[in-house]
Amino acid sequence: MEKQYVVGIDVGGQTSKIGVVDTRGVILAQTVIRTDTFGTDADAYIKELAKAVKSCIKESGKEGEIRGIGVGAPNGNYYTGEVAFAPNIAWAANQAVKFAEKLKAEMGGIPVSLTNDANAAAVGEMTYGAARGMKNFIMITLGTGVGSGIVVDGKVVYGHDGFAGELGHTNVIRHNGRTCGCGRQGCLEAYCSAIGVARTAREWLEMSDEPSALRECENVTSKDVYEAAKDGDALALRVFDYTGRLLGRSFSDFIAFSAPEAIVLFGGLARSKEFLYEPMMEAMNGNVLKIWKNKVNIVFSSLKESDAAILGASALAWEL
Amino acid sequence: MEKQYVVGIDVGGQTSKIGVVDTRGVILAQTVIRTDTFGTDADAYIKELAKAVKSCIKESGKEGEIRGIGVGAPNGNYYTGEVAFAPNIAWAANQAVKFAEKLKAEMGGIPVSLTNDANAAAVGEMTYGAARGMKNFIMITLGTGVGSGIVVDGKVVYGHDGFAGELGHTNVIRHNGRTCGCGRQGCLEAYCSAIGVARTAREWLEMSDEPSALRECENVTSKDVYEAAKDGDALALRVFDYTGRLLGRSFSDFIAFSAPEAIVLFGGLARSKEFLYEPMMEAMNGNVLKIWKNKVNIVFSSLKESDAAILGASALAWEL
Numbered sequence A, B: 001m002e003k004q005y006v007v008g009i010d011v012g013g014q015t016s017k018i019g020v021v022d023t024r025g026v027i028l029a030q031t032v033i034r035t036d037t038f039g040t041d042a043d044a045y046i047k048e049l050a051k052a053v054k055s056c057i058k059e060s061g062k063e064g065e066i067r068g069i070g071v072g073a074p075n076g077n078y079y080t081g082e083v084a085f086a087p088n089i090a091w092a093a094n095q096a097v098k099f100a101e102k103l104k105a106e107m108g109g110i111p112v113s114l115t116n117d118a119n120a121a122a123v124g125e126m127t128y129g130a131a132r133g134m135k136n137f138i139m140i141t142l143g144t145g146v147g148s149g150i151v152v153d154g155k156v157v158y159g160h161d162g163f164a165g166e167l168g169h170t171n172v173i174r175h176n177g178r179t180c181g182c183g184r185q186g187c188l189e190a191y192c193s194a195i196g197v198a199r200t201a202r203e204w205l206e207m208s209d210e211p212s213a214l215r216e217c218e219n220v221t222s223k224d225v226y227e228a229a230k231d232g233d234a235l236a237l238r239v240f241d242y243t244g245r246l247l248g249r250s251f252s253d254f255i256a257f258s259a260p261e262a263i264v265l266f267g268g269l270a271r272s273k274e275f276l277y278e279p280m281m282e283a284m285n286g287n288v289l290k291i292w293k294n295k296v297n298i299v300f301s302s303l304k305e306s307d308a309a310i311l312g313a314s315a316l317a318w319e320l
Helices: A042-060 A099-106 A117-128 A194-207 A222-230 A234-258 A268-287 A305-318 B042-060 B099-106 B117-128 B194-207 B222-230 B234-258 B268-287 B305-318
Strands: A005-011 A015-022 A027-034 A066-072 A112-115 A137-142 A146-152 A262-266 A297-300 B005-011 B015-022 B027-034 B066-072 B112-115 B137-142 B146-152 B262-266 B297-300
Touching: A005 A042, A005 A305, A015 A042, A015 A305, A027 A042, A027 A305, A042 A099, A066 A099, A066 A117, A066 A305, A099 A112, A112 A117, A112 A305, A117 A137, A117 A146, A117 A262, A117 A305, A137 A234, A137 A268, A194 A222, A194 A234, A194 A268, A222 A234, A222 A268, A234 A268, A234 B234, A262 A268, A268 A297, B005 B042, B005 B305, B015 B042, B015 B305, B027 B042, B027 B305, B042 B099, B066 B099, B066 B117, B066 B305, B099 B112, B112 B117, B112 B305, B117 B137, B117 B146, B117 B262, B117 B305, B137 B234, B137 B268, B194 B222, B194 B234, B194 B268, B222 B234, B222 B268, B234 B268, B262 B268, B268 B297
Parallel strands: A005 A066, A066 A112, A137 A262, A262 A297, B005 B066, B066 B112, B137 B262, B262 B297
Antiparallel strands: A005 A015, A015 A027, A137 A146, B005 B015, B015 B027, B137 B146
16 A cells, blocks of 8 residues: 655755645644754755654654655755755755765655646645645745746746746836845835845835834834734835736736646745735736636645645655 | 658638648648628538638648647637637637637538637747747747747746746836837837837837938838838837837846846747847846846747748647
């Protein structure tokens, strides 16, 4: 009989979450280890990770029944199984780590599949979440940055080199666009991430004397903007309106690429749904080619946020 | 034994080209009929087409050895086999014509596969042309308009509804962009098609008194601009430089989507290669995310232009 359980690992800059998952997306056991206490020693981290995975499997009572391990990691490459030049992880910042190969060896040969976090999220939504039954959709993760995973015909698009789906780094403002973390100007991520929302608010506060509750904050964050918007603060509401419009306008171009059934949103900033949804839909339908007008849905992740990263990564393992 | 020949049909606004093709892309026999002499009577056109296909097969001496028929047609939908609301074809301008189904019936059951011209061109390049051996590339057709066919993992991306790959209608100029044939503003097609090049030249001629050979032309066409550029006309050369830069900048965003190995160019305007190539490469590599800098090729179709449309359409039939 085919093995009926998988492991999902979400590698973040600070912590790595591990879970044992069944076919319906129930997490049977989970644990967390630090990612950032191993300096540049990737092997030490992977050894510690394998130890934690083994004890988590033991706790779930499913030893010998694990089909595979799925990993979502920053700059994770599906083809090579490497985590390479990931700025936020010391042990992978200046080298390419053969992550999948090493973890598989530590785990006694259990197969390991690896990709970046946004692609893992897309597979997670398709397997357990809002994109169940969809064969063509675009996952957009709105967190500190803007990530994306593109699904065509039921499969994640990896492209020639494994790095396809960097829609956070498509251009949204052509003239005098903000400098993005990638060094280029005018990227979607520089405007429509949590950091982008805070930057917009700070810029607008500086540009005028308009009263706003946000003037009380020492260093405005996207959460401050959200709280202020909830209290009806006019400037904060306009920041979300602007952010939603930029997203919608970009979506209209994304649609021309892969003609998805839906755009699926996930991440911290996606929680500001109530303020983003309408301007986003309006801008998308106002800018899209006629054949797609009012045809493409924008849906929000239906996975519990604390579980989503593990579920997304684990879903990769079903394809092994 | 499997049948070793296919038929390719390229449906254009004025004429339809038909050819019988072997596995290596040799056209054994070909013929042409009018597309535009049937008014709104789609059935009459399809009957005439079937007659021409049969006589072409007869001429090739391969009766009974035809595996299938591939059709490239404006607004052709791969999933439904329909040609629907194609503005330049009277018999399909205001209705959805069940083209594949009707042609198959007229042809005694030979299977028919249909898609739009740009997707057919992509399959043609992959099967017989510049994209042989490539599994991930983006085909851009630079003709009267700008069409595109996106290939991911060896397959054309059709999307949820069969209309994916309308990159000519992604935005390239955000503020006060030109009105495009699609009714929206600032589309790539409004700038980087043959018509777009002529518009740029005419706009620039009006805006200044700069001397240019193009002032002699009554109604400047892209061909005039090309001829003037060949003679060293400064304004004409700048028009191509501008066009190439806009294309390259758009390519940098397309790459972020599907991480292709190459962008493949085809069409009348692609003949201006000598003037477009450098600014295009410069703008692409100047705007693309670092991981793809100097990694993606721009290549030009290697198919004989008079044969390319038939070959592209015929290549679809190998997948039947």
